[in-house]
Amino acid sequence: MNIQFSEYWDKYEPIFLEIGVKVVAGVFILIVGFWLVNWLARQASGLMAKRHVDQSVAGFLTSFVKIGLKILLILSVAGMLGVQTTSFIAILSALSLAVGLALQGNLGHFASGILLLTFRPFRVGDFVTADGYSGTVKEIQVFNTILTTLDNRLVILPNGNVMGNAIENMTAQGTRKLDLTFGIGYGDDIDKARATIREIIEAAPMVEQALPIEIYVRKLNDSSVDFAVRFWTKNENFWPANWHVTEQVKKEFDKAGIGIPFPQMDVHLHKEAS
Secondary structure, eight states, X not given: OHHHHHHHHHHHHHHHHHHHHHHHHHHHHHHHHHHHHHHHHHHHHHHHHHTTOOHHHHHHHHHHHHHHHHHHHHHXXXXXXXXXXXXXXXXXXXXXXXXXXXXXXXXXHHHHHHHHHHHOSSOTXXXXXXXXXXXXXEEEOSSEEEEEOTTOOEEEEEHHHHHTSOEEESSTTSEEEEEEEEEEOTXXXXXXXXXXXXXXXXXXXXXXXXXXXXXXXXXXXXXXXXXXXXXXXXXXXXXXXXXXXHHHHHHHXXXXXXXXXXXXXXXXXXXXXX
């Protein structure tokens, strides 16, 4: 038995040694290669952070590059060990085709995610309306875009739906124009009301005073004269400025004796003669 084993060992020892050396070298190359790929990914991520690249774009690109480099590394090691990489690539291609046919919709969302990250109609932190939903963009993923609504609901939108419909980005410009309406009675002084509104807006700290302030009569309603009031404010002050100006108009109108009409119904009772 020992003689037979010794004969086999003498015969196959060079082959075992050759395979063993290749396996050890392959494992070593994989370990060093994976470490190098991760190091390169960290360097690329740090470089993109210094260049102020959007976090969603940076994360997506880093993951994409890491996966691609690791696949190339595995294929290289497989070729070094004598594995027919052409056959391996053919198998991967067949699997990719099968998965692609099964996930056609998701591939469309993936492609839309690439377009969103490339053309960037909005960024993380923007307030947008997309696919009929409004909210702050929390995250742009490969397949989905996640919004947070004003009442703190989480909305997950497929990227294909986002790209396939109109996108309204309400914070992309840095400033927004507020359009308010205030009504006064027909017996009130229009010029006095206009001057009062202008004083309130010019005293408001959240209003961008360097930009135009518009105050004009918009409509003669059934029971009121309606003013259109338009002014500019920064995105973060949009709602506070709205609430502040609206409240101050009511208070100052009361002080100035300017009435704010509200729906009324007059009921007349007629006493029949007996």
